[in-house]
Amino acid sequence: MTTIAAARMEWIKLRSLRSTWWTLAVTVAGTVGIGLAVGLNSKDAAADLTNNALAGVVPGLLLTGVLGVLTMTSEYSSGTIRATLAVVPRRGVVLAAKAAVFGVVTLIVGEVAAFTAFLAAATTVRHGITAPALSDPGVLRAVMLSGAAFCLIGLLGLGLGAIIRHSAAAVGVLVAGVYVVVQVIGFFAHSAAAYMPILILENSLSTTRPVTCGASCPDFLSAWAGLGMLSLYAVIALVAGGWLLARRDA
Amino acid sequence: MIEAQNLTRRYGRTVAVDSLSFDVRPGSVTGFLGPNGSGKSTTMRLILGLDRPDAGQVRVGGRRYRELRWPLREVGAMLEAKAFHPGRSARSHLAALAAGNAIPRTRVDEVLDLVGLTSAAGRRAGKFSLGMGQRLGVAAALLGDPAVLLLDEPVNGLDPEGVRWIRNLLTSLAAQGRTVFVSSHLISEMALTAERLVVIGRGRLLANTTVAELSAGAASLEAAFFRLTGDSVEYAAKETTS
Structure with missing residues (x-):
């Protein structure tokens, strides 16, 4: 009962900020816009059009990730966290309720973005290319798992927000972890590259067929292993954030 | 009813609250007085479970805050504006x-x-x-x-009309039989609003008494307060935390 009430509180808090809806709207619009551009400009019939149609997921993730960070850190910067903890003194419940509400919202929005981006590309392809269909092998899986990535990176951001508590620092760590580290890893530790969030998205989740580029590529994770890896990152951040939240003064 | 027993909290080497024990009873406004940095806000935060005590405990209505199922139905708090x-x-x-x-x-x-x-x-x-x-x-x-209300410096920054509004509100809430615990560094305001007083300095209890009793032996409540907290102010000026 108390957990359900805590989730209702978090839902009201999330939906009552205009910035939530603006961020989610831009996430969908950006992802779909890129899908549309891919559809209109595709000329290579041999390419994985589904993977290309989902290219907008990469920048889109940044928005749900940052929204996740801010969902937590704005409570600290505004002082709302003390009101929140006065309502729900069991701190693990607070973070669990936040994660559940935020996770469901970003999963729905992420799936809408991914499916709409795919359909935008599939319905606008020209140049005699055959449009991919959701019933084609691996396509439905690629679109669904890409949509789920919005939710998982969002939850990673939420966990980082709980760990770090300051907006700018937490956003910095998120961007570094998701977008920057991969550049460095790519040079120095080739086999680890397969575990980087962005490469998991591009080469494991959003592909309809295994990515191979010879000796210059690491062995990428399968789609489901990639999903598990991203989930693990989110879980680690949330568990660490919850542990710290319960331990620290508010 | 608020019951603090040997409540202690340190931040690094500074002892913010030092073996503090007091009861706050229902039915009257209890003022929580002390110089700046004397540990009033820390005590309020300890009551609400926002900070953990290093020793001792504080109960609200017989239970620790974290044990309350629906805390807002038992304790209402305003800690910051x-x-x-x-x-x-x-x-x-x-x-x-x-x-x-x-x-x-x-x-x-x-x-x-x-x-x-x-x-x-x-x-x-x-x-x-x-x-x-x-x-x-x-x-x-x-x-x-x-049934229990905690307010940390509620009249800070209010205009005279707002101050009077808070004053009337607090006294009427206490008259309804609630426990009303209000921190302030404004002695004159407490003289008008509170019936009972908990006075602390350097995190320690200096007095737990009534306004009438405390001011009885001095020219005014203010004079009695300065006599009581004289030592702690000097200390607080050197080593204040908040």
């Missing part, structure tokens, strides 16, 4: 808190009306004046119709 998100409306802020403790939605409009914020309830709270922010804080504290 602006504990709300600037982008959220007053109504949404209160609706969220109410939902978190299964308090009926209709209660939100009741408390908004009670603090005189009904017409501003839909506006972003970030645009509120300090006085309106304080009123929103009081509304949040009253949301669960609690």
Whole structure:
């Protein structure tokens, strides 16, 4: 009962900020816009059009990730966290309720973005290319798992927000972890590259067929292993954030 | 009823609250007085479980705050003037808190009306004046119709009309049989509002008495307060924490 009430509180808090809806709207619009551009400009019939149609997921993730960070850190910067903890003194419940509400919202929005981006590309392809269909092998899986990535990176951001508590620092760590580290890893530790969030998205989740580029590529994770890896990152951040939240003064 | 027993809290090498024991009883306004940095806010935070004590404990209505199932229905608190998100409306802020403790939605409009914020309830709270922010804080504290109320410096930054409003509100809440615990560094204000006093300095209890008793032996309550806290002020000036 108390957990359900805590989730209702978090839902009201999330939906009552205009910035939530603006961020989610831009996430969908950006992802779909890129899908549309891919559809209109595709000329290579041999390419994985589904993977290309989902290219907008990469920048889109940044928005749900940052929204996740801010969902937590704005409570600290505004002082709302003390009101929140006065309502729900069991701190693990607070973070669990936040994660559940935020996770469901970003999963729905992420799936809408991914499916709409795919359909935008599939319905606008020209140049005699055959449009991919959701019933084609691996396509439905690629679109669904890409949509789920919005939710998982969002939850990673939420966990980082709980760990770090300051907006700018937490956003910095998120961007570094998701977008920057991969550049460095790519040079120095080739086999680890397969575990980087962005490469998991591009080469494991959003592909309809295994990515191979010879000796210059690491062995990428399968789609489901990639999903598990991203989930693990989110879980680690949330568990660490919850542990710290319960331990620290508010 | 608030019962603190040997409450102790250190921050690094500074002892903010030092073996503090006191009871706050229902039915009257109890002022919580002390110089700046004497540990009033820390004590309030310990009561609400926001900070953990290093030793001792504090109970509200016989239980620790963290053990309360629906805390807002038993304890209402206003610790800082602006504990709300600037982008959220007053109504949404209160609706969220109410939902978190299964308090009926209709209660939100009741408390908004009670603090005189009904017409501003839909506006972003970030645009509120300090006085309106304080009123929103009081509304949040009253949301669960609690038997115990904690207010940290509620008259800070209020205009005379606002000060009188808080004063009347606190006395009427106490007259309804509630426990009302109000911290302040304004002695004159406490002389007007409070019946009982808990006085601390350097985190230690200096007096737990009535306003009448404390001022009896001195020219005024203010004179009695300075006599009581003289030592701690000097100390606080050198090693103040907050």
